[in-house]
Amino acid sequence: MSVRAIAPYDFPSSSRQELYGDDQLVHVLWEGNMMFCSAATFRAPREMSWGDFKAQMVDPWAASDPDYDPRCPGGWRVDGVEVSPRPDQTLGGLGVGHKSLITFRI
Amino acid sequence: MTAAADPVTQPPDNPSNNNVGVELQDSEESRKVIEAIVADNPAATLSHRPGLVRVSVPGRLVVRRETVEGLLGRPWETHEFQMCIVTYYGHIGEWDEDEIVIAWDHSS
Amino acid sequence: MPKLSMKQRYSVLTRDLDWEPSYVDEEELFPHATFEGIKIHDWSKWEDPFRLTVDSYYKYQAEKDRRLYAVLDSFAQSQGHLSLSDASYLNAMKLFLQGVTPLEYQAHRHFAYLGRHLKGGGPRFAAICQSIDELRHAQTEIHTLSGYNKHYSGFHGFSRMHDRVWYLSVPKSFFDDAVSAGPFEFLTAISFSFEYLLTNLLFVPFMSGASFNGDLPTMTFGFSAQSDESRHMTLGLESIKFMLEQDEGNVPIVQDWIDKWFWRSYRVTALVASMMDYQLPRRVMSWKEAFELYFEQQMLEGLFPDLSYYGINPPRHVQQAVDEKDLLSHQVYWTLFSFGFAAGFTTSIPHDDHLEWLSANYPDTFDNLYRPQWEKARRIREGGGRFFFQGLPQLCQTCQIPMIFTEPGSPTVIAQRWSEHRGEKFNFCSDGCKWIFDREPEKYVQAWMPVHQIYQGNCGGPTVPEVLAWYGLEEGDGGEYEGSVDQRNWQHWHEAQLSEVASR
Incomplete structure (x- = not known):
């Protein structure tokens, strides 16, 4: 089904990837920690290394919970698929796309 | 912060699933309207919340001009009901110069 | 001249003022009346049980305003704000002014549109009255709450905030969705699904809460607005019944709209749930209790059995709303x-x-699920900190609320739903929001998602202070209440009062 309208109705997405240049939006969810009401959203280059992404984006955010220990996250998944990320892998290489969801557990 | 007094626990509405009802402002004027509703709808139950009175009746609720006028001691037109009604549930089946009727249309 | 009965007056003063077009055809005069697929065969069958005529409309509206302005004056003259339950009570009013009042204005504009585009004289008159009502509501709400702006933070700039601040995109986008629909969908969306099904949940506890927390002006404008609301609810119910009675082909269209707009409206009321349970220093009733009374009992047990006569079912996804009432x-x-x-x-x-x-x-959820969060937040505070989510949240593409809602039956598992449209991934908080997107993806891909816009650089700059400045937020508007400007002022005013009494 689509919109019933009085005129042609076709507009581009306001969040499409090209609006972010070489970057993309990435969601990260700490599963099972109710201190975080939702996943977080980051803007990160597709070519960013996993090591940088985790150290520069995930860790400072997760440290909102003072009990967070950056050595502990595990069980990483990208859009539901298990991954074992190495620090030198790029986000793109890990299969992280625009508005993908990365989850972990502790 | 001032300690919160719990509002009085209220009786539930009639245990019927086809209740209709109105909520009216808890004011001097609506008090007479409420009295009139209770007089004309013997099955009505009342409950109170801060600022509000809820009247609930199984099936059909009627507000009669004559009864309200008798209690107010002055002429009252049914349009004036708008001045004290806060909300209602049911379907307004009739609203003329003599009465207002709230009932569900199709369920018994 | 003999006095006319109410029915006759209504007929003469509304229906009789309508006319048949002579030099343009009907399609040209009412260009928006058919594209949604709703078929109307006889507009004269529209019922207006209020039988409202323009003279009595003005008479009673003027009286309502007179009563309100008398209360506002006496409250201001007696320094009534000092008798509120607590300064923190006003947080609920700030949220209301920022989130709801601008919707009243939107409603004013769009009911004026309906007053132009509906084909029947009866519904056009009802729409015009409602348009004027909604303008009155917007004005009286702003006027009433402006009394607090002299003394408390957060009341200034509500209109700018409505257009910009992240949580206010929830009510704003909800209404944008409705006003960009056709006239019949708008009636189903706002008059029926929002006003008939859910308005009691919004307004009644809100006014009772105002009454219970010493906020006489808000209680009075609430009652004043709500007395109009009964008429609006009637318009909502009558418009649904009219569409259903006019043509059997309308039934699935109306059902589809009820399914969509119940869920859209319900998601917006999430803000009301938090207000009732957390923002009122003196609480009147819980969200759960209000939901059971005003929605489950009155709508699911009262209204929907009545509508089943027309082949209308309770809204799709309603069970999830029921299941969420404890959460x-x-x-x-x-x-x-x-x-x-x-x-x-x-x-x-x-x-x-x-x-x-x-x-x-x-009793089933608070101690095991939510109390531990507050206890941890308290430990953080005792250590000199304040818990904040130090980042930006993931938002639902449909309701624009952060994706905080949990899987049905698993209250600790955040729900994640997504769809792909033209190669792009879109995320949703629930089956309801995904279903709504999938019906009309072209509509929701345009959504102005606050988090995405911040990251595109459209909200003042990349840092939090820049974004807050762009929002128009000032020192004391947000953050922690303990130690805030409002709390300090409140304590100061009350200590001053006490020492004055003591010195007498």
């Missing part, structure tokens, strides 16, 4: 608390007696 307010207020650094109102950890109230009202 909703806790999830939402925790979110507001977590992002309190970017809000136009303050938040705080509930006091002990408040925690006990929450336990007592939510």
Whole structure:
């Protein structure tokens, strides 16, 4: 089904990837920690290394919970698929796309 | 912060699933309207919340001009009901110069 | 001249003022009346049970305003704001002014549109009255709450905030969705699904809460607005019945709209749930209790059995709303608390007696799921900190609320739904929001998602202070209540009062 309208109705997405240049939006969810009401959203280059992404984006955010220990996250998944990320892998290489969801557990 | 007094626990509405009802402002004027509703709808139950009175009746609720006028001691037109009604549930089946009727249309 | 009966007056003063077009055809005069697929065969069958005529409309509206302005004057003259239950009570009013009042104005504009585009004289007159009502509501709400702007933060700039601040995109986009639909969908959306099904949940506890917390002006404007609301609810119910009675082909279209707009409206009321359970220092009833009374009992047990006569079923996804009643307010207020650094109102950890109230009202969920969060937040505070979510949340593409809602039956698992449209991934908080997107993806891909816009650089700059400045937020508007400008002023005013009494 689509919109019933009085005129042609076709507009581009306001969040499409090209609006972010070489970057993309990435969601990260700490599963099972109710201190975080939702996943977080980051803007990160597709070519960013996993090591940088985790150290520069995930860790400072997760440290909102003072009990967070950056050595502990595990069980990483990208859009539901298990991954074992190495620090030198790029986000793109890990299969992280625009508005993908990365989850972990502790 | 001032300690919160719990509002009085209220009786539930009639245990019927086809209740209709109105909520009216808890004011001097609506008090007479409420009295009139209770007089004309013997099955009505009342409950109170801060600022509000809820009247609930199984099936059909009627507000009669004559009864309200008798209690107010002055002429009252049914349009004036708008001045004290806060909300209602049911379907307004009739609203003329003599009465207002709230009932569900199709369920018994 | 003999006096006309109400029915005759209504007929003469509304229906008789309508006319048949002579030099343009009907399609040209009413270009928006058919494209939605709703078939109307006889507009004269429209019922207006209020039988409202223009003379009595003005007479009673003027009286309502007179009563309100008398209250506003006496409250201001007697320094009534000092007799509120607590300054933190006003957080609920700030949220209301920022989130709801601008919707009244939107409604004013769009009912004027309906007053132009509906084909029948009866519904056009009802729409015009409602348009004027909604303008009155917007004005009286602003006027009433402006009294607090002299003394408290967060009331200035509500209109700018409505257009810009992240949590206000929830009500704003909801209404944008409705006003960009056709006239019949708008009636189903706002008049029926929002006003008939859910308005009681919004207004009645809100006014009772105002009454219970010493806020006489808000209580009075609430009652004044709500007396119009009964007429609006009637328009909502009558418009549904009219469409259903006019043509059997309308039934599936109306059902589809009820399914969509119940869920859209319900998601917006999530903000009300948190207000009722967390923002009122003196609480009247819990969200759960209000939901059971005003929605389950009155709508699911009263209205929908009645509508089944026409082949209308309870809204799709309604069961999830019922299942969420023990969770909703806790999830939402925790979110507001977590992002309190970017809000136009303050938040705080509930006091002990408040925690006990929450336990007592939510015996199945509060102690095991939510109390531990507050206890941890308290430990953080005792260590000199304040818990904030130090980042930006993932948003639902449909309702634009952060994706905080949980899997049905698993209250600790955040739900994640997504769809792909033209190669792009879109995320949703629930089956309801995904279903709505999938029906009309072209509409929702345009959504102005606050988090995405911040990252595109469209909200003042990349840092939090820049975004807050762009929102128009000032010192004291948001953040923690304890130690805030409002709390300090409140204590100061009351100490001053006490010492004055003592010195006498």
